[in-house]
Amino acid sequence: MENKVFQELLQKYLAGLCSPEELVIIDNWLASVQQVDHTPLSDAEQLAAGQRMRERMLDMLDKDVAAQTSVRRMNFKWMAAAAILLLIAGAATVWFMNRPAAVNDARREASFKIMPGKEGAILTLSNGKQILLDSTSDGVVAHEENSTAMKSNGELVYTGVTDETPVYNTLTTPAGRTFAITLPDGTKVWLNASSSITYPISFPGKERRVSMTGEAYFEVKHDEQKPFYVVTEGQVTEDLGTSFNINAYADEDAVRTTLLEGGARVWKEDAKSATPATGKNLVLRPGEQAEQSKGELVLRKSVDTEAVIAWKNGKFQFNSADLPSILRQAARWYGVTIVYETQVPDTFTGGLPRSSDINELLHILEGTGKVRFAIQGQKIIVHPVK
Numbered sequence: 387m388e389n390k391v392f393q394e395l396l397q398k399y400l401a402g403l404c405s406p407e408e409l410v411i412i413d414n415w416l417a418s419v420q421q422v423d424h425t426p427l428s429d430a431e432q433l434a435a436g437q438r439m440r441e442r443m444l445d446m447l448d449k450d451v452a453a454q455t456s457v458r459r460m461n462f463k464w465m466a467a468a469a470i471l472l473l474i475a476g477a478a479t480v481w482f483m484n485r486p487a488a489v490n491d492a493r494r495e496a497s498f499k500i501m502p503g504k505e506g507a508i509l510t511l512s513n514g515k516q517i518l519l520d521s522t523s524d525g526v527v528a529h530e531e532n533s534t535a536m537k538s539n540g541e542l543v544y545t546g547v548t549d550e551t552p553v554y555n556t557l558t559t560p561a562g563r564t565f566a567i568t569l570p571d572g573t574k575v576w577l578n579a580s581s582s583i584t585y586p587i588s589f590p591g592k593e594r595r596v597s598m599t600g601e602a603y604f605e606v607k608h609d610e611q612k613p614f615y616v617v618t619e620g621q622v623t624e625d626l627g628t629s630f631n632i633n634a635y636a637d638e639d640a641v642r643t644t645l646l647e648g649g650a651r652v653w654k655e656d657a658k659s660a661t662p663a664t665g666k667n668l669v670l671r672p673g674e675q676a677e678q679s680k681g682e683l684v685l686r687k688s689v690d691t692e693a694v695i696a697w698k699n700g701k702f703q704f705n706s707a708d709l710p711s712i713l714r715q716a717a718r719w720y721g722v723t724i725v726y727e728t729q730v731p732d733t734f735t736g737g738l739p740r741s742s743d744i745n746e747l748l749h750i751l752e753g754t755g756k757v758r759f760a761i762q763g764q765k766i767i768v769h770p771v772k
Contacts (some may be wrong), residue, residue: 405516499743500720500721500722500743500744500761500764501562501720502562502719502720502740502741502742502743502744503561503562503563503564503579503719503720503721503740504520504562504563504564505520505540505563505564505565506518506519506520506521506559506560506562506563506564506565507519507520507542507557507558507559507563507565507577508557508558508559508560509527509528509535509542509555509556509557509558510555510556510557510558511528511530511555512530512553512554512555512587515528519537519542519565520563522537523537524536524537524538524539525537527542528555530553530555530587531546531553531587531588532546532588533545533546533553533570533587533588534546535555535587540565540566541565541566541567541568542557542565542566542567542568543567543568544567544568544569544570544587544588545570546570546587546588552586552587552588552589552590552591553586553587553588554584554585554586554587555584555585555586555587556582556583556584556585557577557582557583557585558581558582559577559578559579559580559581559582559600560579560580560721561579561580561717561718561719561720561721562579562718562719562720562721563579564576564577564578564579564697565577567583569585569594569596570586570587570588570589571589571594571607571609571612571614572607573594573604573605573606573607573614574604574605575596575602575603575604575605576602576603576698577600577601577602578600578601578602578603578697578698578718579600579718579719580600580635580718581598581599581600581601581602582598582599582600583596583597583598583602584596584597584598585597589612591612592611592612593612593613593614593615594609594612594613594614594615595614595615595617596614596615596616596617597616597617597618598616598617598618598632598634599618599619599634599635599636600634600635601631601632601633601634601635601697602616602631602632603629603630603631603695603698604616604625604628604629604630604631604632605629606625606627606628606629606630608625608626608627608628608648613625616632618632618634618641619634619636619641620641620654620655620678621634621641621643621652621653621654621655621678622652622653622655623643623650623651623652623676624650624651624652625648625650626648626649626650626651626669627648627649628645628647628648628649628650629645629646629647629648630643630644630645630646630650630670631643631644631646631694631695631698632644633694635714635718637714638711638714639679640677640678640679641677641678641679642675642676642677642678642694643670643675643676644674644675644689644691644694644695645670645671645672645673645674645675646672646691646695647672648672649669649670649671650669650670651667651668651669651670652667652668652670652676652678652683653666653667653668653683654666654667654678654681654683666683667683668683668685670685672691673687673688673689673691674686674687674689675687675689675694690705693705693707696737697715697740700739700740700741701737701738701739701740702715702716702737702738702739702740702742702747703736703737704734704735704736704737705735706733706734706735707733707734707735708731708732708733708734709730709732709733709734709751709757709768710724710729712734712751713766713768716744716747716766717766719740720744721764722744722764722765722766723764723765723766724765724766724768725765725766725767725768726768727767727768727769727770728770729770730756730757730768730770732754732756732757734751734754734756736750738750744761744766748761748766755771756770756771757769757770757771758771
C-alpha cells in the first residue's frame with residue numbers, strides 16, 4: 387500500500403470513519419507489524435512484542451466497536467489506540483523507506499508480509515449497523531425482534547423464533563476471511579473468502595429462502611413441509627435432503643453447484659419465483675455438478691468433490707486446474723492482485739494447506755518450470771517461462 391494512501395486510511399481511522407472493510411485492512415497491517423525485521427531484536431522478541439501490541443489494541447477496539455451506535459462516536463480509548471497506531475505506522479513507514487537494500491530480495495518487494503486468511507466476517511443487521519466479528523469474543527452479538535445472534539466457537543448462531551414479517555441480516559466475508567453460520571432452522575453454512583449470504587433471522591412462512599454471492603457450502607436441515615432455496619445470480623438451488631457447494635463468484639466463468647450428499651434441484655429462474663422454471667432444471671445426485679454459463683445449464687458427472695470443498699477443509703487442492711483459476715483463489719485468500727505479463731495456458735495438479743505462506747504456493751507452481759512470479763507490495767506479477 388502506498389504511503390499516502392495508508393496515511394489517509396489512518397486519518398480516517400483516527401476520525402472514526404473507517405468502514406468494516408477498512409478496519410480489516412488495519413487488522414491485517416497490525417498482524418504484519420510483527421514481521422518487521424528490526425536488527426536490535428531477535429525474531430522471537432519481534433513476534434512476542436508485536437503480538438502483545440496487537441492483542442492489547444484489538445481488545446480496546448473490540449470493546450469500543452461493540453459499544454458504539456455510530457462509527458462517528460469515539461471515546462478516549464478509541465482515539466488513544468488510533469493515535470498509537472498512527473505513530474507506529476509513521477515509524478514503520480520511515481524505517482521501510484530507509485531500510486538497507488540488502489534486506490530486499492527478489493521475492494520480498496512487499497513492505498509487509500502477505501498473510502494467509504483467517505476466520506472473520508462482517509455482520510450487517512436489518513437497521514444497517516455493521517459488526518466486525520474477526521476478534522469479537524464469544525457471546526451475544528446482536529438481538530433483533532425475538533431472535534438473538536451469538537458468536538460461539540468461531541461461528542455465528544441464531545436462536546429464537548418470530549412469526550412477524552421477516553427481518554434480514556447479511557454475513558459478509560471480505561478477502562482473506564472465512565466464517566460459518568448456523569441459520570435459525572439449524573442449517574449450517576460455511577462462507578469462503580469474498581462471499582456473502584443474506585437470510586431472515588427466522589423462517590415463519592411456508593418456505594426457507596436465502597441468497598448468496600461468492601462461494602458457500604451448505605448442510606441443510608431438511609424439511610419436506612418447508613423447502614429450502616438458495617438464490618444466486620440467475621439460478622435457484624432447492625434442497626432435497628442435502629449437502630452441497632455453490633461457487634458463484636462474479637469473476638468465474640460459470641455458476642457451479644456440486645452435490646456431496648442427498649439430492650438437489652437446480653434451475654435457471656428469476657429470484658422472486660419459488661418453483662422451477664417451465665424450462666430446463668436438473669436434479670443432482672452425489673458427485674454431480676450443475677454448471678450454468680452463458681444461459682446454459684449443463685450436468686457434469688463424476689466431479690472431484692474433494693477438490694471442490696478443499697477450501698472448507700482448510701486446503702488448496704488442484705486437479706488439472708488452469709493457472710488463472712488457481713490464482714483467483716489465491717487472490718481471494720491472500721488479498722492480493724494478480725497481474726499477467728502474458729497468459730500461461732498450462733494446467734497444474736497439487737495442493738497445500740491454506741495456512742501456508744503465499745511463497746509456498748508460488749514456489750510449488752514455479753517448480754513445474756512453466757511459470758515464475760514477482761511480488762510487488764500486494765501485487766503478484768505472473769511471468770511465463772519461455
